[in-house]
Amino acid sequence: MTTTSSRRWLRRTVIGLALLIALAALALFAGDQLARHRMQRKVEVPVTAVAFRDDAAALERxxxxFASRGCVDCHGAQGNGRLFLDDGKGMRIAGPNISPGPGSAVAAYGPADWERTIRHGVTPQGRALMVMPSEDYNRLTDDDLASLVAYLRHLAPAEGGPAVVDLPLPVRALYGFGVIQDAAAKIDHTRPPEQPVADDISVAHGAYVANMCLGCHGPRLEGGKIPGGPPDWPPAARLSPGEGSVMARYADADTFARLFKTGLRPDGSAVQVMPFGSLREMNDTDVRALHLYLKSLAPSKPG
Incomplete structure (x- = not known):
């Protein structure tokens, strides 16, 4: 290669790299602008407010x-908020104060506001909540929704602050382009609440419990990349039958229950990311019903 051709090749390479950098920067800028627009969009949801309850049975349920369905992991044991993700690279997420104390994000909530937030991932003003796993709570029965709200309204007042959602520019761009979705974009807002089923070790009750798994493991429980999670998070396991399903490790309910209490697989290795702070609080009936349901599933069809 002559000196002239080498220079020409180098110049073209530099120009090509500069164009790629410019295109990447333009894409990030466009994605960030789209993200800002998506965060401010209005989400209209049909709401039939569930009346407040204050009875002892509702408070205990x-x-x-609250303890077993992931609320503690984001909002803390006192309900006054918790920083639950800080990857040291610009991604910081904290749940807001949902206790009745100073700085509460829910101080003015009425029954309809609680339903919008918990079941639909939407604020009382109609904005989509960036980090709220409402796809897991969208299928709560009316009784369970009323019970959860009753407990939150009767928490001891604790001081806290608003939600923190700091996302690096590439993550915001992915959200803007729809690669990452908020819960409000994933929920069928016209779906009616689940009907109550007997609280026993049955496939029907297990299916109800499994609703809490949808946000991470997907609507068909096939696992994969956890939406919105940091790049270094491992993919969610496949729970449904098929190649790679982890349920082959849990032939019996006792082994499955030990996972929930210890966070360890049968071989003693630790499962990463799963919210075992909440999962270990699940009662025996829920865990065994969930195991029965997962074992009852038929292999899903491709696509």
Missing amino acids: GRYL
């Missing part, structure tokens, strides 16, 4: 749901 609500306490159990």
Whole structure:
């Protein structure tokens, strides 16, 4: 290669790299602008407010749901908020204060506001909540929703602050382009609440419990990349039958229950990312019903 051709090749390479950098920067800028627009969009949802309850049975059921369905992981044991993700690279996410204390994000909530937020991932003003796993709570029965709200309204007042959602520019761009979706974009907002089923070790009750798994493991429980999670998070396991399903490791309910209590697989290795702070609070009936349901599933069809 002559000196002239080498220079020509180098110049073309530099120009090509500059164009790629410019295109990447343009894409990030466009994605960020789209993200800002998506965050401010209005989401209209049909709401039939579930009346407030204050009875002892509702408070006890609500306490159990708060402890075992992931609420503690984001909002803390006192409900006053918790920084639950800080990857050291610009991604910081904290749940807001949902206790009745100073700085509460729900101080003015009425029954309809609680339903919008919990079941639909939408604020009382109609904005989509960036980080709220409402796809897991969208199928709560009316009784369970009322019980959870009853417990939250009767928490001891604790001081806290608003939600923190700091996302690096590439993550915001992915959200803007729809690669990452908020819960409000994934929910069928016309779906009616689940009807109550007997609280026993049955496939029907297990199917109800499994609703809490949808946000990470997907609507068909096939696992894969956790939406919105940091790049270094491992993919969610496949729970449904098929190649790679982890349920082959859990032939019996006792082995499955030990996973929930210890966070360890049968071989002693630790499962990463799963919210075992909440999962270990699940009662035996829920865990065994969930195992029965997962074992009852038929292999899903491709696509």
